[in-house]
Amino acid sequence: MATTTPTTPTATPAPAHEHGHEAHGRELLHHFESAQQQKETATLGMWIFLVTEIMLFGGIFMAYIVYRWAFPDVWAEAAHHLNTPLGAVNTVVLLVSSLTVALAVNAAEEGNRRRLLTMLGITLLLGATFLVIKGYEYSEKFAHCAGAANPVAWVTGGARLGESECLVPGRNFIFPEAHGAEGAEAGHGTADSYAQPQAGLGSPYQLFYFLYFVATGLHAVHMVIGLTIVSILTFIAWRGVITPTYYTPIEVGGLYWHLIDIIWVFLFPLFYLVH
Amino acid sequence: MATTALPQRGYLHDDTPNLGEWIRSWLFTVDHKRIAILYLLAINFFFLLGGLAATFVRIELITPQGDLMSSDVYNRMFTLHGVIMIFFFLIPAIPAVLGNFLMPLMLGARDLAFPRLNLLSWYLYMFGGVFALSAAVLGGVDTGWTFYTPFSSTYSNSNVILTITGAFIMGFSSIATAVNFIATTHKMRAPGLTWFRLPLFVWAMYATSLVIVLATPVVGIALLLVAIERIWGVGIFDPALGGDPVLFQHLFWFYSHPAVYIMILPAFGVISELISTFSRKRIFGYEFIAFSSMAIAILGFLVWGHHMFVSSQSVYSSLVFSFITMLIAIPSAIKVFNWTATLYKGSISYRTPMLYALGFMGLFVIGGLTGIFLGVVAIDIHVTDTYFVVAHFHYVMVGGTIMAYLGGIHFWWPKMTGRMYNEIWGGISALIIFVGFNMTFFPQFVLGYLGMPRRYHVYPEEFQILHVLSSAGATVLAVGFVIPIIYLMLSLKTGRIAGDNPWEATGLEWRTSSPPPTHNFEAIPVVTTEAYAYPPEAAARDAAEWRPGSPL
Amino acid sequence: MAKTSTSAGHGAHGDGAHSEHAAHAHISRGTYYRVFAALMVLMALTVGAWWIEGIVALPRLLGVAIAMAIAIAKTTLIVLYFMHVKVSERATQLYAAAAFIGFAIMVIITMGDYFARGWPPPPGPLP
Numbered sequence: 001m002a003t004t005t006p007t008t009p010t011a012t013p014a015p016a017h018e019h020g021h022e023a024h025g026r027e028l029l030h031h032f033e034s035a036q037q038q039k040e041t042a043t044l045g046m047w048i049f050l051v052t053e054i055m056l057f058g059g060i061f062m063a064y065i066v067y068r069w070a071f072p073d074v075w076a077e078a079a080h081h082l083n084t085p086l087g088a089v090n091t092v093v094l095l096v097s098s099l100t101v102a103l104a105v106n107a108a109e110e111g112n113r114r115r116l117l118t119m120l121g122i123t124l125l126l127g128a129t130f131l132v133i134k135g136y137e138y139s140e141k142f143a144h145c146a147g148a149a150n151p152v153a154w155v156t157g158g159a160r161l162g163e164s165e166c167l168v169p170g171r172n173f174i175f176p177e178a179h180g181a182e183g184a185e186a187g188h189g190t191a192d193s194y195a196q197p198q199a200g201l202g203s204p205y206q207l208f209y210f211l212y213f214v215a216t217g218l219h220a221v222h223m224v225i226g227l228t229i230v231s232i233l234t235f236i237a238w239r240g241v242i243t244p245t246y247y248t249p250i251e252v253g254g255l256y257w258h259l260i261d262i263i264w265v266f267l268f269p270l271f272y273l274v275h
Numbered sequence: 276m277a278t279t280a281l282p283q284r285g286y287l288h289d290d291t292p293n294l295g296e297w298i299r300s301w302l303f304t305v306d307h308k309r310i311a312i313l314y315l316l317a318i319n320f321f322f323l324l325g326g327l328a329a330t331f332v333r334i335e336l337i338t339p340q341g342d343l344m345s346s347d348v349y350n351r352m353f354t355l356h357g358v359i360m361i362f363f364f365l366i367p368a369i370p371a372v373l374g375n376f377l378m379p380l381m382l383g384a385r386d387l388a389f390p391r392l393n394l395l396s397w398y399l400y401m402f403g404g405v406f407a408l409s410a411a412v413l414g415g416v417d418t419g420w421t422f423y424t425p426f427s428s429t430y431s432n433s434n435v436i437l438t439i440t441g442a443f444i445m446g447f448s449s450i451a452t453a454v455n456f457i458a459t460t461h462k463m464r465a466p467g468l469t470w471f472r473l474p475l476f477v478w479a480m481y482a483t484s485l486v487i488v489l490a491t492p493v494v495g496i497a498l499l500l501v502a503i504e505r506i507w508g509v510g511i512f513d514p515a516l517g518g519d520p521v522l523f524q525h526l527f528w529f530y531s532h533p534a535v536y537i538m539i540l541p542a543f544g545v546i547s548e549l550i551s552t553f554s555r556k557r558i559f560g561y562e563f564i565a566f567s568s569m570a571i572a573i574l575g576f577l578v579w580g581h582h583m584f585v586s587s588q589s590v591y592s593s594l595v596f597s598f599i600t601m602l603i604a605i606p607s608a609i610k611v612f613n614w615t616a617t618l619y620k621g622s623i624s625y626r627t628p629m630l631y632a633l634g635f636m637g638l639f640v641i642g643g644l645t646g647i648f649l650g651v652v653a654i655d656i657h658v659t660d661t662y663f664v665v666a667h668f669h670y671v672m673v674g675g676t677i678m679a680y681l682g683g684i685h686f687w688w689p690k691m692t693g694r695m696y697n698e699i700w701g702g703i704s705a706l707i708i709f710v711g712f713n714m715t716f717f718p719q720f721v722l723g724y725l726g727m728p729r730r731y732h733v734y735p736e737e738f739q740i741l742h743v744l745s746s747a748g749a750t751v752l753a754v755g756f757v758i759p760i761i762y763l764m765l766s767l768k769t770g771r772i773a774g775d776n777p778w779e780a781t782g783l784e785w786r787t788s789s790p791p792p793t794h795n796f797e798a799i800p801v802v803t804t805e806a807y808a809y810p811p812e813a814a815a816r817d818a819a820e821w822r823p824g825s826p827l
Numbered sequence: 828m829a830k831t832s833t834s835a836g837h838g839a840h841g842d843g844a845h846s847e848h849a850a851h852a853h854i855s856r857g858t859y860y861r862v863f864a865a866l867m868v869l870m871a872l873t874v875g876a877w878w879i880e881g882i883v884a885l886p887r888l889l890g891v892a893i894a895m896a897i898a899i900a901k902t903t904l905i906v907l908y909f910m911h912v913k914v915s916e917r918a919t920q921l922y923a924a925a926a927f928i929g930f931a932i933m934v935i936i937t938m939g940d941y942f943a944r945g946w947p948p949p950p951g952p953l954p
Contacts, residue, residue: 029390030385030386030794031379031384031385031386031387031388031390031463031794032463033799037462037463040462040916040919041388041458041461041462041463043915043919044457044458044461044462044916044918044919044922045388045389045392045454045455045457045458047919047922047923048453048454048457048458048488048922049450049454050923050926051488051489051922051925051926051929052450052454052488052489052491052492053492054926054927054929054930055488055489055490055491055492055493055926055929055930055933056492056493056495056496057496058492058493058496058929058930058933059492059493059495059496059497059500059526060496060500061930061934062493062522062525062526062933062934062937063500063511063522063526065934065938066519066522066937066938066941066946067511067518069938069941069946069947070519070946070947071947072887076887084877088870088874091870092867092870095863095866095867095870095901096863098863098866098905098909099859099860099863099866099909101909102859102908102909103856103859105911106854106856106859109853169507169509170507170508170509171508173509204517206509206516206517207511207516207517207518210509210510210511211511214500214503251911254909254910255910258905258906258909258910261905262901262902262905262906265898265901265902265905266898266902268873268898269873269877269894269895269897269898270894273873273874273876273877273894275877275880275881275885275887275890457922461918462918485925489925489926489929493933519946519947521940522937525937525940529933529937576929576932577932577936579936580936580940587944588940588944589939589940589941589942589943589944589945590943591943592936592939592940592943592944595939
């Protein structure tokens with residue numbers, strides 16, 4: 001992080017520094033000429049890194065496009081087993097958190113420490129909410145694999161699922177309504193080596209859920225990283241490091257948060273809104 | 276900021292009280308020059324390791340029978356050679372060593388934009404290296420460096436996951452370097468250093484960084500998916516699971532074709548510096564060379580399918596890929612023509628770096644032209660997976676990148692260490708490498724065209740002569756690589772003190788002391804001239820005066 | 828005081844973009860709220876479109892096109908305003924665009940192969 005104070009005492013910025021704010025003296029790293037240059041460099045660097053993030057998810061989107069193009073009917077059917085209302089709530093949660101991050105940057109710019117901390121706090125809460133909802137969605141799928149009707153029943157040993165269903169890709173994968181289509185795909189799945197009943201192994205239904213788990217899982221990993229970053233930002237803001245002349249960490253961390261939001265903006269319609 | 280308080284001593288200078296402190300001063304340094312030295316040591320270690328694997332491959336191939344190793348061990352051996360050489364040597368070699376050392380110096384900056392990120396990249400590199408090495412120690416991997424599915428994801432019984440993890444981590448190391456280079460080039464240029472006054476090495480590194488940033492994450496995710504597919508038996512590349520293995524090849528080559536430009540573009544940058552310096556002339560067609568680097572970087576993203584002509588890719592796609600592949604020849608040729616034109620009426624001194632540069636031009640032309648053969652669908656299908664392909668990319672990678680890397684190391688050695696290497700031994704080893712290289716790889720063109728497939732360790736007896744010739748050449752080549760290690764090490768103790776600018780070269784890096792102080796410049800320089808601003812009559816004057824110190 | 832020789836020289840540091848953007852253009856809080864409102868409207872639109880498609884049979888491609896158009900619109904808003912690309916310097920804008928261009932190249936060329944190849948292969952055992 002470009003947030004800590006310079007460690008090398010040998011090159012403290014010259015006293016004849018253009019702006020002359022003493023605040024610059026501490027945050028300006030020795031190899032930059034001005035705070036402006038440092039901020040622009042950090043922003044540009046973060047953007048270049050975001051390019052790599054976009055291309056990272058780009059690989060998954062590429063695979064998604066290929067298979068959706070191949071199996072449009074499968075996609076439509078498979079997507080109906082995802083919890084669209086929860087997905088929509090999560091989208092709204094992330095969009096609101098993007099707003100609060102933008103407002104946090106604004107507060108930092110204006111030097112309003114109280115509002116900055118509030119906004120970062122709300123962001124943390126929203127991020128955590130997102131992960132909780134996402135976790136519930138995942139546990140629903142795993143609970144179905146265990147035969148329980150919902151995650152709570154899974155833990156308490158309550159209601160069982162009427163029809164066997166397991167949407168977690170793997171040997172136990174069973175897509176409930178896929179029995180008709182399965183025969184046509186059986187030629188692909190010459191999986192005699194698998195002990196479990198076929199029930200969708202080798203069928204494209206599994207591809208949908210594989211991509212779903214990989215894409216949202218990778219996104220969730222990014223959420224965790226993002227939450228860590230926002231926590232650190234909250235801490236340094238609380239310590240008073242952030243000033244109207246030095247708020248680059250908030251700005252740069254905010255960029256990362258917005259990127260996570262953008263990825264979800266695409267994941268949501270691609271997985272939850274399919275007909 | 277022209278603070279006079281900066282202590283003027285080389286970055287290598289130590290005043291650490293004890294060994295522990297000394298080690299800390301290196302391992303926790305954020306000085307780009309020290310990180311470059313760390314990279315130099317690590318990368319050369321991996322180079323020797325990859326060379327060792329190649330040695331075993333060449334020894335095995337001396338006889339038509341498989342008498343040194345089984346086919347399985349042979350598979351693991353050439354995979355080790357490929358993985359180490361590509362991911363841990365060729366891709367980081369010039370950017371991480373020479374680029375790290377020179378970018379801030381050439382740009383007139385005190386350091387790269389994000390020094391700690393730079394250090395992190397070295398640790399990521401080492402960390403990835405540990406994974407790849409542990410995979411090798413635990414029995415190796417037999418997929419070839421390309422990790423094609425479904426073999427890698429389902430059938431291979433070797434350490435695919437460890438190796439993939441190593442390559443994945445190493446990818447983030449090059450991303451960190453690239454982010455640093457781009458941000459530094461944009462934001463930290465010295466006053467007056469406009470884009471068209473930049474040394475061509477900087478242009479080349481910038482183009483390389485662009486390719487790294489756009490391409491590397493894609494192979495990262497592709498390898499991650501292979502690992503998931505392998506661990507959990509679920510996935511999207513296995514036809515048994517309804518997936519398409521060719522998709523893996525698309526994602527893989529979307530990175531790995533641009534990756535060959537990650538390897539060769541920095542070499543172009545080095546050669547541009549060498550040719551101009553040792554011809555004592557302004558480089559011919561500066562803008563063309565600069566833009567051809569960018570053109571290669573961009574066109575390089577449009578041609579990956581020429582690795583997939585026999586993969587069941589659509590023939591129509593193949594034709595388009597083939598056509599665009601031809602287009603790449605244009606910017607590459609522009610560079611070679613411009614270098615040749617720079618030599619014309621130059622005052623050429625045949626110092627070691629220049630020998631490497633001239634060797635590069637010859638070998639790269641052969642490598643590049645055979646690349647055009649291979650870009651033609653009909654010929655490629657005929658020689659796919661034969662030694663013709665092997666010879667082609669070794670001409671580009673070894674004859675191109677390694678020659679440029681060695682040339683660059685020699686050229687900037689006085690700047691890095693403050694001392695000159697032994698010029699006589701330098702020239703001798705450059706010639707040995709050139710001869711050994713051609714002896715090793717030229718027979719492989721013939722072998723491939725006669726139909727010898729790659730990745731086989733038993734072969735028909737009529738190929739033996741050519742294989743023995745190739746193995747003998749590899750021995751010569753190995754000797755050529757060992758000699759520089761010896762005399763460069765010796766030069767650290769016994770070499771003549773170089774002075775700030777032993778080559779009378781232009782460029783900001785020569786304006787500071789050798790070795791440069793920790794913060795590079797006493798005062799940030801102000802640039803008022805173009806790069807390679809040799810006076811027009813420099814070459815003629817040198818010819819008249821015959822520069823002392825020139826061995827010829 | 829800015830006229831010492833060094834600091835004047837450093838004014839030209841980098842692209843010289845510093846001076847142009849010196850008063851780093853500022854996006855007001857009101858804009859953020861308006862952008863957020865637009866995002867919410869788009870969110871409602873995309874879910875609404877999905878709901879309608881569940882009732883009325885629309886061409887499948889149209890549904891995808893609508894969903895993607897809305898997602899791209901949302902992204903554009905976030906990138907331009909929340910991520911300040913609208914008021915950033917040229918290089919940042921360039922890289923923001925480069926990511927999407929790079930992705931587009933990958934998709935267009937790869938899908939070109941799949942279209943021309945006749946993907947997916949007909950179901951059933953291989954011939």
